[in-house]
Amino acid sequence: MIQKVFAMAGAAALPFNTTAKDTSSGHNISALEAREKTPIKITKLETFLVKPRWIFLKIHTDAGVVGLGEPLLEGRALTIQTAIKEIEPYLIGKDPRHVVHHWQAIYRHAFYKGGPILTSALSGIDQALWDIKGKLLNLPVYELFGGPTRDRVRIYGRAANAEDMK
Numbered sequence: 001m002i003q004k005v006f007a008m009a010g011a012a013a014l015p016f017n018t019t020a021k022d023t024s025s026g027h028n029i030s031a032l033e034a035r036e037k038t039p040i041k042i043t044k045l046e047t048f049l050v051k052p053r054w055i056f057l058k059i060h061t062d063a064g065v066v067g068l069g070e071p072l073l074e075g076r077a078l079t080i081q082t083a084i085k086e087i088e089p090y091l092i093g094k095d096p097r098h099v100v101h102h103w104q105a106i107y108r109h110a111f112y113k114g115g116p117i118l119t120s121a122l123s124g125i126d127q128a129l130w131d132i133k134g135k136l137l138n139l140p141v142y143e144l145f146g147g148p149t150r151d152r153v154r155i156y157g158r159a160a161n162a163e164d165m166k
Contacts, residue, residue: 045092059129073120
């Protein structure tokens with residue numbers, strides 16, 4: 001386990017090659033495309049109940065990357081834990097990078113849609129899957145959502161009196 005952690009940390013610290021060879025066509029592809037083509041599967045969903053009323057979710061992959069989420073519905077941690085256990089068979093063996101596909105499949109492919117229990121469980125799963133995707137692509141999450149919207153932010157100061165405004 002410790003060896004695996006150090007191996008992952010060492011691999012993350014190394015600069016990755018910007019081009020790779022696609023073995024099927026022989027064309028050069030970017031490292032990002034190569035990472036997207038690497039097979040990865042969800043292996044386990046693990047929940048942690050924290051007293052008095054919290055629950056946290058950890059999604060494990062066969063690549064050793066884990067994602068964290070908080071599927072909380074105030075005062076219903078055990079109910080959410082059960083909902084996640086019911087969703088788990090669907091996710092095991094699936095690619096965690098298809099976040100939106102999994103969200104749609106879990107939410108829409110049930111006879112009864114939505115509700116606070118399902119959406120709370122789904123929110124924690126969604127957070128954990130985005131966490132995994134960000135770690136796999138070595139990008140901060142805001143880059144996954146389109147990047148920053150501005151370079152600078154105007155800040156207004158506050159003066160206690162007229163003398164401070166000069």
